[in-house]
Amino acid sequence: MFITKWILQLDEDPPSHIVTPALHKNREQIRDTFRDKKGYAKSDTPEELASFAREQLRQDFLSADVGITGCNFAIAESGSVTLVTNEGNAEMITSLPDTQISVMGMERLVPTWEDMEVLVSLLTRAAVGQKLTSYITTITGTRIEEEIDGPDDYHLVIVDNGRSKILGTEFQSALHCIRCAACINVCPVYRHIGGHAYNSIYPGPIGAVLTPLLDGYEDHKELPYASSLCAACIEACPVKIPLHEHLIRHREIIVEEEKKSPVSEKIMMKGFAQWASNPAAYKLSTKVARTALKPWTKDEYVENGPGPLKGWTDVRDFPAPAKQSFRSWWNKRQKGGEA
Amino acid sequence: MAIQNRDSFLSNLAANLGRPQKREAVIRPEYSVQPQREVFKDYSTEQLIEVLKEHCKVIHTDFVRTDKSDLQAALVKVLEGYEATSIIASNDKRNQEYGLDKTYEELSKEMDIHLWDPRLGKENQVIAERTDVGISFSDITLAESGTVALMTNKDNGRSISLMPKCYIAIIPKETIVPRMTQAASKIHKDNENGTIPPSSICFVTGPSNSADIEMNLIVGVHGPVKVTYIVVN
Ligand code: SF4
Numbered sequence: 001m002f003i004t005k006w007i008l009q010l011d012e013d014p015p016s017h018i019v020t021p022a023l024h025k026n027r028e029q030i031r032d033t034f035r036d037k038k039g040y041a042k043s044d045t046p047e048e049l050a051s052f053a054r055e056q057l058r059q060d061f062l063s064a065d066v067g068i069t070g071c072n073f074a075i076a077e078s079g080s081v082t083l084v085t086n087e088g089n090a091e092m093i094t095s096l097p098d099t100q101i102s103v104m105g106m107e108r109l110v111p112t113w114e115d116m117e118v119l120v121s122l123l124t125r126a127a128v129g130q131k132l133t134s135y136i137t138t139i140t141g142t143r144i145e146e147e148i149d150g151p152d153d154y155h156l157v158i159v160d161n162g163r164s165k166i167l168g169t170e171f172q173s174a175l176h177c178i179r180c181a182a183c184i185n186v187c188p189v190y191r192h193i194g195g196h197a198y199n200s201i202y203p204g205p206i207g208a209v210l211t212p213l214l215d216g217y218e219d220h221k222e223l224p225y226a227s228s229l230c231a232a233c234i235e236a237c238p239v240k241i242p243l244h245e246h247l248i249r250h251r252e253i254i255v256e257e258e259k260k261s262p263v264s265e266k267i268m269m270k271g272f273a274q275w276a277s278n279p280a281a282y283k284l285s286t287k288v289a290r291t292a293l294k295p296w297t298k299d300e301y302v303e304n305g306p307g308p309l310k311g312w313t314d315v316r317d318f319p320a321p322a323k324q325s326f327r328s329w330w331n332k333r334q335k336g337g338e339a
Numbered sequence: 340m341a342i343q344n345r346d347s348f349l350s351n352l353a354a355n356l357g358r359p360q361k362r363e364a365v366i367r368p369e370y371s372v373q374p375q376r377e378v379f380k381d382y383s384t385e386q387l388i389e390v391l392k393e394h395c396k397v398i399h400t401d402f403v404r405t406d407k408s409d410l411q412a413a414l415v416k417v418l419e420g421y422e423a424t425s426i427i428a429s430n431d432k433r434n435q436e437y438g439l440d441k442t443y444e445e446l447s448k449e450m451d452i453h454l455w456d457p458r459l460g461k462e463n464q465v466i467a468e469r470t471d472v473g474i475s476f477s478d479i480t481l482a483e484s485g486t487v488a489l490m491t492n493k494d495n496g497r498s499i500s501l502m503p504k505c506y507i508a509i510i511p512k513e514t515i516v517p518r519m520t521q522a523a524s525k526i527h528k529d530n531e532n533g534t535i536p537p538s539s540i541c542f543v544t545g546p547s548n549s550a551d552i553e554m555n556l557i558v559g560v561h562g563p564v565k566v567t568y569i570v571v572n
Contacts, residue, residue: 050549050557057561062468078530088501088547088562094539095497096464111367113530117523118375131394131484132519135562136542143538146457146493148464150538160348167355 017181017195017203024194057089067093067151071104072178073119074156077112080140081156084123086133094139100151102139106158107175119178122238126180162214171246174209176239183233183243189226198223205233205243209250217254224250378483379517387482387515388570394485398545399558401567410571411442414507417567418446418472421505425451427467429475429495437509437571439474457493467498473563475499477510479525483518486544487568490537500543506563508543510570 013025027044034040034052042048069090073082081102083090094100110116116138124130143150166175184190184204195203200211200220208223224247233243353360379387388404395402405413418426426446434440434454443452453466467473475495477487487508491497500506516522519542526536547562558564 046557050560054560058468061561062464077527078536080536086547087549087560089560091497091501091541092561095501111365113523113527113536114520117519121375121519130544132481132486132542132544134398134544134547136486136519136544138536138540138542140536140538140540143491144493147491147496147538148455148457148460148493149491149497158348160351164351164355167352168357 014196015201017184024196057092061092061096064093064097066099066101067097068101068103069093071102071108071156072123073116074104074109075111075113075116075138076109078140080113080138082116082120083135083137083139084120084133085135085137086128086130088135090137091135094137094151095149098151099153099155100139101155101157103157103159106160106163107177123178123180126178126182126236126238166213170249171209171213173241174206174213174246176241177206177210178239179206180238182236182238183241186232186236188228188230188232193226198226205247206241209241209243209246212250217250221254224248224254375518375520378520382482382517384512384515387517388512390482391480391485391515391568391570394483395545395568398485399548399566400485400545401565403567403569404572405569406572407437410437410439410509410569411445413569414439414442414474415446417507417569421472421565423450423471423505425453425470426472426474427453427455427463427470427499427503428473429499430454430456431476431495433476433509433511437511439509455494455496455499463496464498464502467496467502470503472505472507473499473501473503474507474509477508477514477568479522480510480515481517481519481522481542482515484544485568486519486542488522489541489543491539491541492537497539497541500541501562504563505565505567506543506546507567507569510568512570512572515570 017024027046027049030049031040031044034049038052038056040052042052069081069083071081072084074080075082081104083094085091110119120132120136124133124136139150139154142152142154163175166172181204183206184195187204190204198204198207198211200207200215200223202210205227208226211223212220227244227247229244229247231244234240234245237243349360379390382390392402392404401417403413403417426443428434428439428443434443443454446452451470453463453470455463457463459466475489478490479488480486481488487510489495489497489500489508500508522542526540530536543562546558546564546566547560548558549560
C-alpha cells in the first residue's frame with residue numbers, strides 16, 4: 001500500500017490527488033496521525049516517517065492472506081496486469097499473499113505488450129517526470145508450479161460502474177485517461193480550491209469531466225464550472241483528451257437540456273474573475289503547480305535530454321510542465337523579449 | 340478459470356456502441372508513427388552502456404563495470420561497502436557461467452549465503468526479509484531508463500530483489516537494449532509464438548522511493564534502500 005494511502009486510512013480522510021493522495025497533509029499532521037494511531041515516537045522528518053511506515057506495513061504484507069491491487073493496464077494478448085509504482089508496494093502485495101484480487105476499470109485494457117509499453121512511458125513521464133517509475137510489475141496469472149512468490153489464487157474484477165454509458169457518446173475520449181494527473185497539476189482552479197472540493201475521487205479537470213458522467217449531474221452540477229477554460233489541461237494531457245471542450249459541453253447540457261439555472265455559471269465566473277484579476281494570487285497558485293513535479297525532475301527533461309529524444313519531440317510536444325507560465329511569457333514579450 | 344457475467348458485459352458494450360457484438364478479432368493496425376523505435380536506434384552496446392551509466396546517477400543507483408574474470412572481486416567490494424553479513428541469491432544457471440557459484444562458496448565461510456530453493460517454500464521469503472543483500476541477474480536491461488527486467492522462475496523468486504535492504508543486479512552486457520520498447524516487443528513476439536510470459540516480469544529501476552510526504556524524495560520505501568548494477572563484459 002502507498003504510504004500516504006495508509007496515512008489517509010488511519011485518519012479516515014479521503015484522497016485529494018490521484019498520484020500523491022495526501023498532498024493536503026503536512027509532515028506534522030502525518031507525525032500526529034502516526035503518534036495517535038500507532039504509538040509513533042520519533043521526529044517529523046520524511047525519512048523517519050517513511051521508515052516507520054515501512055516497518056509497520058512489512059508485517060502486514062507478510063501476514064496478509066489476501067492482496068488487493070488496482071490495475072494500470074491490462075494486456076489482452078497474454079491476460080497480464082501491469083502495476084506502476086515507485087514505492088514497491090504493488091510488488092509486495094502481488095508477491096506475498098496467496099490470494100490476489102486485482103480491480104480494474106474496464107477501460108484499462110490494451111491489446112498487446114507493445115501498446116502497454118507506449119502507455120506506460122506516457123504515464124510515468126506525465127505523472128512524475130520519470131523515464132520509468134521504480135517498479136513496473138506485470139503479473140500473468142497465478143504462480144507456476146514450484147514458484148514461491150505470487151498468488152496461487154487470482155481474481156480479476158473488471159469494473160464498469162458507469163463507464164460503458166460513456167461509450168458511443170461525445171464524451172467517449174474521457175475514457176482514454178491514463179490517470180497521470182498532469183491536468184490536475186497544471187490546473188489553476190485545482191491549485192486554488194484543492195482536491196477535496198471536487199467531492200469525487202477524481203479531482204481536477206478530468207474529475208470535473210468524469211464525475212458527472214459516472215455519477216450524474218444532480219450532485220455535481222458545479223463541477224463543469226470549476227474551470228477557467230484556460231486549456232492548460234489539454235496541453236498537459238498525454239493522451240490529448242479535449243478536457244475543456246468536454247466541460248463546455250457539460251455546461252451546455254446542464255443549462256439547455258436540464259434547464260438548470262445558469263446563475264451558478266455567473267457566480268463561478270465572477271469568483272474566477274476576482275481571483276484571476278488578483279495577480280498575486282494567480283501567480284502564486286500557477287507557480288506552485290510547476291514545482292509539484294520537482295522531486296523527480298532534477299536531471300531529467302527534454303531540454304537537457306540526449307539527442308535521440310528528438311524522435312518524440314518531432315512528432316509532438318511533451319507535456320513537460322512549461323517553465324514559463326503564459327503570464328510571465330506575456331510580460332516578457334511585452335517588454336520585447338523573445339516569444 | 341471461471342469467467343462470470345461475460346455475455347451480459349459484452350452485449351452491454353455492444354448495445355452502448357450501437358452495433359452487434361463483434362465475433363471476429365480486431366486486426367491490429369500498423370502504427371504510422373512509432374518514435375519509440377527511434378530512441379538510441381543505431382547505438383552500439385558500448386554507447387548504450389554509457390547511457391545506462393549516466394542514467395544511474397538520476398535513479399540513485401551505483402554503477403560498476405567489470406570483466407567476467409574480475410566479477411568476484413567487484414562483487415566483494417560492493418558487499419563490503421554494504422557491510423553485508425548475509426546474502427540471498429537466485430539459483431540461476433548463469434551462476435556457473437559467471438563463476439558466482441565459486442564466489443558464493445567462498446563467501447559462505449564468512450557470511451550467510453542462501454540460494455533460492457523451491458523445496459523450502461515460503462521460508463525463502465522469510466529469509467529474504469531478514470537478509471542484507473539480494474543478488475540476481477538482469478534478463479533484459481533498458482539503457483534509457485536504467486531498468487533491469489527480472490523474470491520469475493522457480494529458482495529466481497521476486498523476493499530477492501524486493502525484501503533485502505540492498506539489491507545487486509548482475510547485468511550481462513548482451514542483455515542491454517535501448518529502452519522498454521525492445522523488451523515489450525520481445526515478450527509480444529514470444530507470446531505470439533506460443534511462449535506465454537513468466538508469471539511475473541518486474542521492471543525494476545533503482546531503489547524504491549516515494550515523494551508522497553510533502554513532495555520530499557525519500558529513497559528506500561517498501562523495497563530496497565540501496566541498489567548497485569554490475570555490468571559484466
Ligand atoms: S485527463 Fe489526461 S492529463 Fe488528466 S489524468 Fe487523464 S490522461 Fe492525465
